[in-house]
Amino acid sequence: MSIFVLVEHRQGEIRDITFEMLSKCKEISKTTAVLLGNDVEQFVDPLKGYADTIMVVKDEKLEYFNSRTYQMVLSHLINENKPLLTLIGHTSYGIDLAPGLARQMYGGKVDAKATLKKSDSYLITIRPASFESTEPESKDSEVINIESPLKEELIGKRFIKYVEPEISDVDITASDILVSIGRGIKEDKNIPVIEELATVLGATISCSRPIVDKGWLDKGRQVGTSGKTVKPKLYLALGISGAFQHAAGMKDSELVIAINKDANAPIFNVSDFGIVDDLFKVVPELTQKINEMKGT
Amino acid sequence: MDIIVCVKHVPDVAGAEILIDESGKKIKKGDLPFEINEWDEYAIEEAILIKERLGTGSVTAITIGDEETEATLRRCLAKGADKAIRVHDDAFEDSDAYAIAKILYNAIKDLPFDLVFTGLQTNDEGYGQVGGILSEFLEIPHASLVKKIEITDKLIEVNRELEGGLEEVLELQLPALLTIQTGINEPRYVSIMGIRKAKKKELQVISLNELELTPEEVGISGSWLQIEELSIPKPTKQVVILDDATKIAEVLRARGLI
Numbered sequence: 001m002s003i004f005v006l007v008e009h010r011q012g013e014i015r016d017i018t019f020e021m022l023s024k025c026k027e028i029s030k031t032t033a034v035l036l037g038n039d040v041e042q043f044v045d046p047l048k049g050y051a052d053t054i055m056v057v058k059d060e061k062l063e064y065f066n067s068r069t070y071q072m073v074l075s076h077l078i079n080e081n082k083p084l085l086t087l088i089g090h091t092s093y094g095i096d097l098a099p100g101l102a103r104q105m106y107g108g109k110v111d112a113k114a115t116l117k118k119s120d121s122y123l124i125t126i127r128p129a130s131f132e133s134t135e136p137e138s139k140d141s142e143v144i145n146i147e148s149p150l151k152e153e154l155i156g157k158r159f160i161k162y163v164e165p166e167i168s169d170v171d172i173t174a175s176d177i178l179v180s181i182g183r184g185i186k187e188d189k190n191i192p193v194i195e196e197l198a199t200v201l202g203a204t205i206s207c208s209r210p211i212v213d214k215g216w217l218d219k220g221r222q223v224g225t226s227g228k229t230v231k232p233k234l235y236l237a238l239g240i241s242g243a244f245q246h247a248a249g250m251k252d253s254e255l256v257i258a259i260n261k262d263a264n265a266p267i268f269n270v271s272d273f274g275i276v277d278d279l280f281k282v283v284p285e286l287t288q289k290i291n292e293m294k295g296t
Numbered sequence: 297m298d299i300i301v302c303v304k305h306v307p308d309v310a311g312a313e314i315l316i317d318e319s320g321k322k323i324k325k326g327d328l329p330f331e332i333n334e335w336d337e338y339a340i341e342e343a344i345l346i347k348e349r350l351g352t353g354s355v356t357a358i359t360i361g362d363e364e365t366e367a368t369l370r371r372c373l374a375k376g377a378d379k380a381i382r383v384h385d386d387a388f389e390d391s392d393a394y395a396i397a398k399i400l401y402n403a404i405k406d407l408p409f410d411l412v413f414t415g416l417q418t419n420d421e422g423y424g425q426v427g428g429i430l431s432e433f434l435e436i437p438h439a440s441l442v443k444k445i446e447i448t449d450k451l452i453e454v455n456r457e458l459e460g461g462l463e464e465v466l467e468l469q470l471p472a473l474l475t476i477q478t479g480i481n482e483p484r485y486v487s488i489m490g491i492r493k494a495k496k497k498e499l500q501v502i503s504l505n506e507l508e509l510t511p512e513e514v515g516i517s518g519s520w521l522q523i524e525e526l527s528i529p530k531p532t533k534q535v536v537i538l539d540d541a542t543k544i545a546e547v548l549r550a551r552g553l554i
Binding site for chain 2: 010015064066067068091092093095096098099111113114115116117119155156157158159160161162163164165166177183201209210212213214215219220222225226227228229233234241251255256257258261262263264266268269270271272273274275276277282283285286288289290293294
């Protein structure tokens, strides 16, 4: 039995999800890291030791990730080699490539265990940060080069360019204290109440995805997989439900305190302290209390 | 430009305690309010915006579900969709994403369309697979996590959201399927006028035997994936619940943060 793990890379770097999947697989089975791309030689060395075999397909047509070309090459490799299982990251690439078997259900309030019908080969997508990546004990891996099965240029879907994120006026990753707001803030006119708390704490304001979607704060302040990963000394989560995409961006904070009306909000699963109450009641009280303490 | 938008009527779990039923495989939906899936709200809005921008074409909303799901279709019609289709059969129960995509494919394959939209994922089961599988059935290119769409005749340019704020721009040939990410637009509110107009719009109901599908091709027998067990996620940290703001302030002072 062998497991295929698709190596995910972008702009000259192997993405963390690759090492997370390979580290998990090594515990279970013989593993093949499947590396597709153009200038892929640079990635072979860092992968050594993480897999028994590194299978390399080099082709100009694989220069940029494209679900169509990737799908064609991967299905060819799977048909030829019949791995029982193929793992792909549940990332922006994996979601496009492998309408997968992600287990995120009901906004992070439910986990599901599922079975799959009998088949020759299975495909699973793995959510980022589900497994820890570990250093390999040795650097031994067999490298196999496979000729690309892509013959002509595929039409229908073409990569044009990357668009880099806009430079933000604040760097939330540099802040020791983040006061972070989510959907529970309800309206943008409520933000000043939060700003008062941030001021007394000497904190920077960050937020979860819905706040950026609504245009209340700029993208540079968003914490989570599609935003920034932060590790402040204090992360104060106000009205944030804590879906896995958000938790992935803040779970390594030194101290997490959550205030949320919903006692079942998943944010409490990654918090050290919590208050189950209306944030509009708690926040002004907290601001006042801190002011009093500072006065003494 | 004719656009088909696949939507889902889902339970709103925000603020609710989720209970798992006796089978262990489903949540108790009884007391939960239902509404349009969040991502689908952006998808229907984007379709209507494109139609308004071009001044021509049609928007059709389609869902799978019982009569109650018509509330979501009516909402789409009130916002500006031209037509709605509800596909329902008891045999659809427990269909996975593959079977759902198959049902949708059979319902739309003979309709005229240039674009098919789905939400990126649903906020109930959240697999995020139906769009991708449906594009395979339709044999058309697709892009997921779409944050921006520009249309030029037979081609479209879309921005996909990658990690860390990065986006990529892709060119796709039409017809194409796009799965829409939140934040692509600002979904409009439903107006009284819209609701009034929606009552006069066509809402077609289709059942299994009108779809050229057998009961074996849908539901559990037509699916690859079957839920064995649901559980409530275990916390990674043991949270200490405090009484009030004073207690938080004390924790902060003890840690030297004030």
